[in-house]
Amino acid sequence: NAGVMQNPRHLVRRRGQEARLRCSPMKGHSHVYWYRQLPEEGLKFMVYLQKENIIDESGMPKERFSAEFPKEGPSILRIQQVVRGDSAAYFCASSPLGTGTQETQYFGPGTRLLVL
Amino acid sequence: SQQGEEDPQALSIQEGENATMNCSYKTSINNLQWYRQNSGRGLVHLILIRSNEREKHSGRLRVTLDTSKKSSSLLITASRAADTASYFCATDVGNQFYFGTGTSLTVIP
Helix, strand or coil, X not given: CCCCEEECCEEEECCCCCEEEEEECCCCXXXXXXXXXXXXXXXXXXXXXXXXXXXXXXXXXXXXXXXXXXXXXXXXXXXXXXXXXXXXXXXXXXXXXXXXXXXCCEECCCEEEEEC | CCCCEEECCEEEEECCCCEEEEEECCCCCCEEEEEEECCCCCEEXXXXXXXXXXXXXXXXXXEEXXXXXXXXXXXXXXXXXXXXXXXXXXXXXXXXXXXXXXXXXXXXX
């Protein structure tokens, strides 16, 4: 059973470009979470999605950031018009049943975004 | 902020010694989990302790939870160089996980 997969592992963008980060959850998992880790800091929750639904996006900046988890295919975290402050590691996690049910979240290896 | 806070921020010990890390949080939780992150890698789940549990063991790991003090500790016994990593506690509150800033553990061979 493959774990959570994220791609690309490293992404370099120039200011103003778009960044698209992909996350494929573990087989059988329908809940996906995105976290951002700035250098020397802990992980910060961004958004929680189920298939075709955004459950909680309270941690995601209102502008330039969007996330989706379509019925088919991976979850996508999209950052438009990137700025240098967006440089960070973005981690995706998945679980079968979602938070509040004492389920473990399984993390992917992360995508390291560098904005030049 | 409901974010957990780990203490100490950094810890350096000799191989074979025990390492203790603490985590404090602010609100009632469903459970608390500890994760390890090796440099440049993703997080690895170590152990989950439920809010009605006080202590849990897994191999060389021992986790305690004191809900009255809103704190947890992670003890790694007989440390190894391979234990060198950052350790995060995460609290499950409603729909969100809250991570602390982590403890950076260095085990010197």
